[in-house]
Amino acid sequence: KNEVEQSPQNLTAQEGEFITINCSYSVGISALHWLQQHPGGGIVSLFMLSSGKKKHGRLIATINIQEKHSSLHITASHPRDSAVYICALGGNQFYFGTGTSLTVIP
């Protein structure tokens, strides 16, 4: 069983929609990371969380330590947000979720 479960696996949205990607985990963590991977491979770190909420532009990440759950929200989605979003636990190594493939249609 994977320590990190993400949902949904695939998501298609219309431009402007509010998007939520969920991440549940089953182990204690030091940090939780949200990552973005565009076609072509490079990974960009969006957020690192150990508690509460962080916001950067149209992106918001929250974490509930007691419930072992985190969410990534994208407000006013745009086609350039199309990418794979990966939740990863940070400890001795990264433990990655399977990713959510997001497509935003103009």
Added chain:
Amino acid sequence: KAGVTQTPRYLIKTRGQQVTLSCSPISGHRSVSWYQQTPGQGLQFLFEYFSETQRNKGNFPGRFSGRQFSNSRSEMNVSTLELGDSALYLCASSYQGAHTEAFFGQGTRLTVV
């Protein structure tokens, strides 16, 4: 501040050959970790180096090895390449490890023919 640099970006090798990939971390970062990404298995941890010492290792055969130099640059080596080693290899740079803010390179795409 310069980002994480991986070289080369693309590589084609023949079965049985060996390959060396390089990762230059962000200045001041002492931890470099390596990951293999394939469509079937997703992202899998290879190993982590911290201050020139291998600190953690994933579940990969001994054909996969690495090292870290005093300037924190890291190399990974794969010997006796197999077709299944075709993958995107990513490295991540951080100050202390995955429990701190990390930055990833663009990856090296290795194709074994």
